[in-house]
Amino acid sequence: MKYLKLLWDLFRLKRNTKKSSIQIRRLQEKKLRKLLWYAWNHSDYYRRAFEAAGIRSETARTAPLSAFPVIDKGKLLQNFDDLITVSDVTQEEIRRFDAREETSRKPYKDRYHVIHSSGSTGKPAYFLYDEKAWNTMLLGIIRGALWDLSMPEILKLLVHGPRIVYIAATDGRYGGAMAVGDGIDGVGGRQLYLDINLPLTEWVSRLRAFKPNIVIGYPSAMKILAELMKQGQVDTKLVRAVSCGEPLGTSLRAFLEEQFRTPIVNIYGASESLALGVEAAPEEGMILFDDLNVIEVENGKMYLT
Template sequence: MFKWLYKIGQQYRNPSISKWYVFLKNSEKWTKKELEIYQFKKLKELVEIAYNHSDYYKAIFDKNNLKTNDIATLEDIVKIPILEKDELLKLNKEIHTNKRFKKRFKAITSGSTGKSLSFYREESADSFNRASIMRGYSWYNVKPWNKNGYFWGFNFSFKDKIKTTFKDYLQNRFRIFNYQEETFNTFVKKLDKASYIHGYSSAIYHTAKLINQKNIPKPSGIKMVKGTSEKIFDSYQTEIKKAFGVKMISEYGATESGIIAFECKFGNMHVNMEGVLVEEIENELIITNLQMHSFPVIRYKLGDYVRLAPEEKECSCGMQHQILEEVTGRIGSDVYGKENVYPSFTFYYIFKNLDKKEKIQLNYQVIQKEKGKLIFKIEQKLLKFEKELLKKEIEKYFTNDLDFIILEHQNLLSEGKKMKSFVSEIS
């Protein structure tokens, strides 16, 4: 029944999704050269549409004495100026194209960085993005209409909760609204019939811990646990494997870019090259959405620190798509010392080093309320030597420029919200 509900809904909302899915299943077998040829074809198409139908891009090209024919290779994309988040927000109307589409959907970003963006995405681009997710699911033998558990917010008004419950029913989906005993037990019983679970990685991890603490037998049918929107700590995996039988895999993307990368069974995050063109400039991700024409996103500074794998790196799955080796962290508020300013990804390396050198895996959140001071919240209870090693690692990066305290055994879960590894309260 749910398969047909899905198919009916798909035909009504996203009629081109089947075409895109077939295309993507074929293109996942392409060589790197074939993928790059397709990327260039889509880039040329995008640039022509942006110049001829978007006031913003026409002005940008003319201001820089740039012609669409100047983009003669993939590498020539660097001739186009980088697009900042503030421009995307302030010049929203000018960026939109005047090109007509049969169907468009309004998309709204989460605003987790404090600035929410809304724009219109045409049906073809929306369907391509959904088909990209379906392709990732196919690597785990999962269908989108299979029964699934969802972790994506808990705090709703009564009216919104009823509406959400109805939508979840249509999508064969169930979610956990809070961790009260009765609600939790109901959710866990439904896991026995689920094929996959997905959503905020911190909420999935928290649920896995509760399941293990209560010695609840792991469900037998879970094929995929997908974390998205948040950092997946390495230390999550032990609890998740014990609770669900499989490790958590990562889906990486953004509303304005679409799916950027999806993790395969061999643990590599393959870039969705048919949909995006990625650049790494001084560890920052610059993204071009190759499929969206209603709201062109070209060379957009997304706001994440990343690391692309070397070109020669190969994956045992056989796909030749680029590999995204690390999503290091969110580019956001700076860390203010007494004298100096530090990038927030410094915390990533502090805890990465602890794991790599000392085999100490910690879940953390760092909070700064005033300059020169940090609060390190650690979920685990630390042994004395572990705490000393953490102190030394922090001091190695900040020397005497920052005072800090370490709080152990902390609850990092923020119900219904995205968990940030660094929170700055300094304006």
């Protein structure tokens, strides 16, 4: 993303936080109907599934969301080739691409950003984002990471050249790793990737040389950095700490904030949508990004559109 365009788009996205619940629902409805109509016209699987649920082309724009069928990762894996809305990609092609290509942020076919789930259900599921969708996710993540800052404060932070270390699993096409790298490029920051499997001596030498002022990563990985700082092995002044990828407990948050001397911003995301919500103040809980997603909870299950 171009730097100035990113700042302008970020400013516009931040304005959504000032909208009323009625305005957000209107925004959701507009985006939702456009999405459902596109799926109807460009996905064989969705059209069949919609029709099986009693939805026709004339009602796709008006039927309540609850009338549409639910898609889980199992159905995605089983019906991927018929489900996606483009014709130049197959699941087997993506698996071969992932297997033969060294993990990088280069888009597949120069147009699709490929990420995969952790495989906790038995087999990784692949998710494709085109450039427009990818940039929307990046903006959502950047807004979350800088949630409690005004635009003047954001500009002040960026003008000094952020040095950002990302500590997590970097050996796969995980959404966090792929998006963080592109997001850092977008804000003009310098970046250092630290894989959680590297020896601690390597961590120490790289951190001492890089001297990050922003850390992003798994809470468990950030804990290791905090312990290194407590022991005096690493000395760096952090102005921002962003947790992602794992649950963040109360006691761990307190320990990290004590060692980092800065509040922890906790970002919530998934392979299906990298920007779901943010927790900047524990007493306020998780704030969901309703301008980017429709998130529903029913009978203990979460449904994401």
